[in-house]
Amino acid sequence: MLDRARLFTSSELQNEKMISLGKLSAGLAHELNNPASAIERCAAMLEDRLKDSGEATRDLAAETLNDEQIAAVEAVRRSCVAKQGREVRSPLEQSDHEEAIEAWLAGHGLDTANAQMLADTEVTFEALELLAAGVERPALNAVLRWAGADCAVRNLTSKIQDSAIRISSLVNAVKGFTHMDQANVAEPVDLGSCLANTVAVLQSKAHEKSVDVTLELEAELPKVRGFAAELNQVWGNLIDNALDAAVNGGHVQVLANREKQSVVVRILDDGAGVPAEIRDRIFDPFFTTKPMGQGTGLGLDIARRLVRHNDGAITFESQPGRTEFRVTLPVAEIAPSGVVR
Numbered sequence: 001m002l003d004r005a006r007l008f009t010s011s012e013l014q015n016e017k018m019i020s021l022g023k024l025s026a027g028l029a030h031e032l033n034n035p036a037s038a039i040e041r042c043a044a045m046l047e048d049r050l051k052d053s054g055e056a057t058r059d060l061a062a063e064t065l066n067d068e069q070i071a072a073v074e075a076v077r078r079s080c081v082a083k084q085g086r087e088v089r090s091p092l093e094q095s096d097h098e099e100a101i102e103a104w105l106a107g108h109g110l111d112t113a114n115a116q117m118l119a120d121t122e123v124t125f126e127a128l129e130l131l132a133a134g135v136e137r138p139a140l141n142a143v144l145r146w147a148g149a150d151c152a153v154r155n156l157t158s159k160i161q162d163s164a165i166r167i168s169s170l171v172n173a174v175k176g177f178t179h180m181d182q183a184n185v186a187e188p189v190d191l192g193s194c195l196a197n198t199v200a201v202l203q204s205k206a207h208e209k210s211v212d213v214t215l216e217l218e219a220e221l222p223k224v225r226g227f228a229a230e231l232n233q234v235w236g237n238l239i240d241n242a243l244d245a246a247v248n249g250g251h252v253q254v255l256a257n258r259e260k261q262s263v264v265v266r267i268l269d270d271g272a273g274v275p276a277e278i279r280d281r282i283f284d285p286f287f288t289t290k291p292m293g294q295g296t297g298l299g300l301d302i303a304r305r306l307v308r309h310n311d312g313a314i315t316f317e318s319q320p321g322r323t324e325f326r327v328t329l330p331v332a333e334i335a336p337s338g339v340v341r
Helices: 002-061 067-081 091-107 112-119 125-134 139-178 191-201 203-208 228-245 276-281 299-309
Strands: 187-189 212-217 224-226 251-259 262-269 313-319 322-330
Touching: 002 139, 067 125, 067 139, 091 112, 091 125, 112 139, 125 139, 187 228, 191 203, 191 212, 191 228, 191 251, 191 262, 203 212, 203 228, 224 228, 224 322, 228 251, 228 262, 228 299, 228 322, 299 313
Parallel strands: 212 251
Antiparallel strands: 187 224, 251 262, 262 322, 313 322
16 A cells, blocks of 8 residues: 555656646747747848848948048947837837838938838937938938848847847756756755746746736845755746736736745735635645646645655745745755755
8 A cells, every 4th residue: 555655646746747847838839939930030031131231232332421421321320229228119109100200201302111121220310310411312312221221130130139049048947947967866956046947937827817927036045955856846836826826917926035044935926815715725635726627736735745855844825815825945054075964
């Protein structure tokens, strides 16, 4: 019977891990698809913009500009690529901005075909007025086309770089979450990076419900003694449950601070709370309040087992609008030999 009990415990732990892996994979695929699609879209547009830039460069080379005119051209280029204080425009704001630039071009008798390229940049009307005062047509059309194409190329390459960095950061977050290629032994664990990685891999679920997730860590938070992979599974279960409980457009807080010789991690949500009549059963195996097919009732039971295996404790308090799970873990003590105590 003891052997069968051990086998059953091992099997249910493995099943819960597979369920968590399935949720992680679905969320990760969604998160990776956005930057990957952005890279594909920008790369396709980049070919056209490079063609425009080449043609505009040839037209500009045919014009003879003095030093003052070149300075005005450089001012426009600098304003185009400026990113300081840049705000993302809504589709309506972008449309209005493009119409305003088109109206300015038409008012100065210039080619309005350049309006879209210029609207995608941060060019200012002050820079355009300075340019119009120093450069006459038809050279002005060539300058604006060249500036718009050059800035469009820079913006597209910047978006490709940002998307690639996003993909890289997601992959690193998943590697940190799963602690791939690391032995499952007790070691000093940096809870800050573990919690940040868990929040990152669950961000897609938060976006689906428009839930704002905040992470607040005490400065110089000490490391704890434990098994990193097991602790990450605890954070994954607790934050995932908090996201399920939070209302649409709600808020989930993840906080960590030191209390004497322990580190306390608190996970709070603004959901309806745990009813008083079931609070004594919340950690029972196979007990769940989720609809059929959406929960196994093992998440909190396994979280409690893993916390205990890491010499910690888990408690919770709940009332309508505020539910808090607290995990307390011992601070890691490093011996001179480097062995974790």
